[in-house]
Amino acid sequence: MGRLTVELCGIELDNPIIPASGTFGFGYEFAEYYDINILGTFSFKGTTKEPRFGNPQPRIAECPAGMINSVGLQNPGVHEVIARELPRMAEVFHKPVMANVGGFSAAEYAYTVSLLDPLSCIGWFEINISCPNVHAGGAVTGSDCRATGEVVRAVRAVTKKPVIVKLSPNVTDIAEIARAAEDAGADGISLINTLLGMRFDLRRKKPVIANVMGGLSGPAVFPVALRCVYQVSHAVKLPIVGMGGVSSAEDVIEMMLAGATAVGVGAANLRDPYACRDIITALPDALDKYGIKNIKDIIGGM
Amino acid sequence: MVETIYTVAENERIARDVYKMRLCGDVSMLTAPGMFINIALPGRYLRRPISVHDVDADGGWLSIVYKVVGAGTDDMSRMTAGTKLDVLSGLGNGFDTSKSGERPLLLGGGLGTAPLYMLAKKLLGEGRRVSAVLGFASADDVFGADELTSLGVSVAVATVDGSAGVRGFVTDAMPEAGGYTFTYSCGPTPMMKAVYGRAATGGEYSFEARMGCGFGACLGCSVKTVGGSKRVCRDGPVLEKEEIVWDD
DSSP states (O other), X not given: OOXXXXXXXXXXXXXXXXXXXTSSTTSTTGGGTSOGGGSSOOBOOOBOXXXXXXXXXXXXXXXXXXXXXXXXXXXXXXXXXXXXXXXXXXXXXXXXXXXXXXXXXXXXXXXXXXXXXXXXXXXXEEEEOOOTTSSGGGOOGGGOHHHHHHHHHHHHTTOOSOEXXXXXXXXXXXXXXXXXXHHTTOSEEEEOOOEEEOOEEXXXXXXXXXXXXXXXESGGXXXXXXXXXXXXXXXXXXXXXXXXXXXXXXXXXXXXXTTOSEEEEOHHHHHOTTHHHHHHHHHHHHHHHTTOSOGGGGTTOO | OEEEEEEEEEEEEEETTEEEEEEESOOTTOOSTTOEEEEEOTTOSSOEEEEEEEEETTTTEEEEEEEOOSHHHHHHHTOOTTOEEEEXXXXXXXXXXXXXXXXXXXXXXXXXXXXXXXXXXXXXXXTOOOEEEEEESSGGGOOSHHHHHHXXXXXXXXXXXXXXXXXXXXXXXXXXXXXXXXXXEESOHHHHHHHHHHOSSOEEEEOOOOOSSSSSSSOTTEEEETTEEEETTXXXXXXXXGGBOOOO
16 A cells, blocks of 8 residues: 555555546557556546547637537447457556446446446446536536436446446536435546536637537636535545546645545646646655645545 | 657748747657647647648757737747747658659648648659649738749749739649649648649648647547548548548
8 A cells, every 4th residue: 555545436546646538538549658557547538329429620729727628529439449449448558447438318328338347447437427518508417416316327227336427517506416426326426527618719709619618627627626526525425536627736635635535637638648647756745745644644634 | 749848949920920930859759741749838728739841850950830820829929049848749640752653732721831841842852843832812921932942842822812923722823634643732621622622633631620639639629531530630630632521
């Protein structure tokens, strides 16, 4: 047990750092830049039953201290993920991976999870009920307690592996959604997904993003993410993967003080492909600086 | 892709809102014409992807040509010699000169002219007879024609308002079928679509896109192709004529 070790739903992580889904592909391209086995784990690209091309261009807009994306769950579909992407991943990553699954109905989530469930490389499922880019106007399944419970129960029925439910911040009361997921049998909560936002192109006087709205991420959302993690950690007993704008070892410590057991890193990987490596390298000194012996001691505050 | 530091050596205006910047540092990863670099700018969250204009491996420098279109490129235009830049270098696939045949035709629209310089040098070095058609809005926007001519390229210019060269678009100054063996194009999508419709041979087309990461991770710049979706930043920016699907 190193001083960075944490345990997430019964599986030990060498450190709490988890590249967030949609910013790390299936890992093998980042493995060209550094040994990705230094990570706690990573959450692979959101996978759906059918292949999806995603949304029209442009999909990206820059913001103060962040960015908006409207990728729209582009992925080759679960069959192709199993046939091509995961074998390539397995060549370079030798730890349990987090399988991020998206869908458009409870049955579709359950179908995708049931196909991935037998694969030994998968340690956890992360159920994305919060992508703002696939329904008109940014509506998400995860803005409704009943729909959240329905999806979680359907997935729970087809796997014994830990089910982590990824929540949207674009709701009135995020704690209420977290409790609905807990009641339906979830093993963990991850949050936050992106905040719904938009920008205008002054030359064309139209929205920058073709799909009008998209998801805001990056340091701009970090304080919102901390608040949401704090609220959810007081509402449920489940472990939390905290994410949203995390860019440094200090941010990781703040996120864990707010109640996170592990910490996702998203947009930072896109500006700097070495972001997670550098955060992991910096963590021991940051712990020393703030008088922390073992990182797991600070989960939820000291 | 390699993360590296480049130092600004020169930064000069060469046409209306268009600047050429020379950067010193390790250029060993820039192995083909048509590749690009992604520059981190202080205070801006996303990097700026800019195509490479020329590389001097022995001298340890590269040049880029960029246009001031927003706050980030405006920052760049004010940078002075000695400024250090955090750059992801060696991005994109670049042009494949082995397909050119004896008489390749280069077609550049506006800023798309920039990567054609390094491409022309390579083709000439391989013994090809190179011609080029460059299109701009107006005479004040024209750049790159003289330097291509001095390399030994036969250059035609078209401007939309007729203030320099032929009045009209790149396609109005294109030679007849039989005058070239292959096309290499870079420019705005409407220009490349027109070239695609007019060109009598195979070709390579270098695309622009709004990018998130520039190295293939975010899927922000995906486009449809005959062979499925491709990322402009990592699988491109150069696509083969036969694989292009135009969005309507």
